[in-house]
Amino acid sequence: MGCQNRKPSKKTFDESDQTCARAKGESRPKESLVPDARHAPILFTRQSTDKAAQLASSSAAPKTEPEMLLSKLSPRSMAQTASNAARSMSSEASFQVKDYKLHKLEQGPSTNVTVTRDDALKYYHDMVRVRRMETAASNMYKEKIIRGFCHLYSGQEACAVGIEAAIRRDDAVITAYRAHGWTLTRGATMTQVLAELTGRQSGVQYGKGGSMHMYLPNFYGGNGIVGAQIPLGTGIALALKYKKTDNLCVTLYGDGAANQGQVFEAYNMAALWKLPVIYVCENNGFGMGTSAERSSASTAYYTRGDYIPGIWVDAMDVLAMREATHFAAEHCRTGKGPIVLEAATYRYYGHSMSDPGTSYRKREQVEEVRKSRDPIAHFKDRLLSSGLSTEEELKSIEQDVVKEVAEAVQIAKSDKELPPDELWTDVYPDNDQFKFRGVTPMSIKQGRKSARQQ
Numbered sequence: 001m002g003c004q005n006r007k008p009s010k011k012t013f014d015e016s017d018q019t020c021a022r023a024k025g026e027s028r029p030k031e032s033l034v035p036d037a038r039h040a041p042i043l044f045t046r047q048s049t050d051k052a053a054q055l056a057s058s059s060a061a062p063k064t065e066p067e068m069l070l071s072k073l074s075p076r077s078m079a080q081t082a083s084n085a086a087r088s089m090s091s092e093a094s095f096q097v098k099d100y101k102l103h104k105l106e107q108g109p110s111t112n113v114t115v116t117r118d119d120a121l122k123y124y125h126d127m128v129r130v131r132r133m134e135t136a137a138s139n140m141y142k143e144k145i146i147r148g149f150c151h152l153y154s155g156q157e158a159c160a161v162g163i164e165a166a167i168r169r170d171d172a173v174i175t176a177y178r179a180h181g182w183t184l185t186r187g188a189t190m191t192q193v194l195a196e197l198t199g200r201q202s203g204v205q206y207g208k209g210g211s212m213h214m215y216l217p218n219f220y221g222g223n224g225i226v227g228a229q230i231p232l233g234t235g236i237a238l239a240l241k242y243k244k245t246d247n248l249c250v251t252l253y254g255d256g257a258a259n260q261g262q263v264f265e266a267y268n269m270a271a272l273w274k275l276p277v278i279y280v281c282e283n284n285g286f287g288m289g290t291s292a293e294r295s296s297a298s299t300a301y302y303t304r305g306d307y308i309p310g311i312w313v314d315a316m317d318v319l320a321m322r323e324a325t326h327f328a329a330e331h332c333r334t335g336k337g338p339i340v341l342e343a344a345t346y347r348y349y350g351h352s353m354s355d356p357g358t359s360y361r362k363r364e365q366v367e368e369v370r371k372s373r374d375p376i377a378h379f380k381d382r383l384l385s386s387g388l389s390t391e392e393e394l395k396s397i398e399q400d401v402v403k404e405v406a407e408a409v410q411i412a413k414s415d416k417e418l419p420p421d422e423l424w425t426d427v428y429p430d431n432d433q434f435k436f437r438g439v440t441p442m443s444i445k446q447g448r449k450s451a452r453q454q
Helices: 050-057 065-071 075-088 117-142 157-164 180-185 190-197 229-242 261-273 318-333 363-373 375-385 391-414 420-424 441-453
Strands: 092-096 101-103 112-116 172-174 249-254 277-283 310-314 339-344
Touching: 092 117, 112 117, 112 318, 117 157, 117 180, 117 190, 117 318, 117 375, 117 391, 157 180, 157 277, 157 318, 157 375, 172 229, 180 190, 190 391, 229 249, 229 261, 229 277, 261 277, 277 318, 310 318, 318 339, 318 375, 363 375, 375 391
Parallel strands: 172 249, 249 277, 277 339, 310 339
Antiparallel strands: 092 112, 101 310
């Protein structure tokens, strides 16, 4: 179900006032939106019976009109109504996604994808969390509560959520400096991410890392040097293979880093050693303020591996991204070596918060993508039109996320900063392997502290 032929709606998933509405979609039949027995409408009848009249007259207190109408339904008819309502809520649905473009592959991922109701609601929840969190980060940056570099992931949520849905928690992920969304999907709390941005001790790195340097088990950041994570991810994949595991490493980079020499050196080693690495080029159309067409002689990034197979995927579609990653993961786990995914996506903000993002593109271009290709609004349309969910359910998800954001923002603004003596911690490991002339940096620190106390 592509969105090219749909009739546009005037509403979009708007970040500024934290409301979510349909961006562009087909009309859907009302009867497909009955959720389950808890929310099923009762079909009343005004044909009374003698038994119903007796029950009503024998009641100690006068019944309201709804109660009277309910009393006229037999338990069997009420159970049947609930059963019908439950059956009308789809447990799974299938959708058609855009065709993939293939390089050195005879067969690619399926364009007919199936998703269960539970998974679909989780993907929607996860994408909304990333979007709302990044909106909060934008607001705090404008209030000068967040300082320094701040690269937002708004618009690219389907990429992280789709990939995460297709890999395992013990697989490795490494990315560039647009890392907030990835830190959240890898398992950090929203409080940990936002507090890290404000430099507070409840941050995922206790406030020391900031926007570009967030880490978790099996998540290697967050890297501030353009393209540096690509050879690092290749090395992580080498370690996974050396340990004889079936794990893989997802190594992400942007189109702005795709022309660097270290990318092709990493490709070469990965292909020679058949390393389990999925290279993902998140092509959001711009390397800082330079369009891909102006910076790259070839913008077919999925073919850049040359001797490495590649796939182009519509990364504004969470299901397409999930399906492509499933295919790539199976490729790696079966010993076939590396693969390149070009994730065609779009960022709504500028390169960073210091970039208004309007000097090299028009506001109308951004708004057009919001209306026609927004990953959250597009997926919401699918949930509703297929009967996987209802407006009420999705609104409840959004309201829960708004509360989560508010609580996280409050802590990010009010929590304490680390005390000055923590400046020295987490710089060097405190063990004998790092002794230099018989001492370690930690022992020097302790010696100075003892001298001051004397």
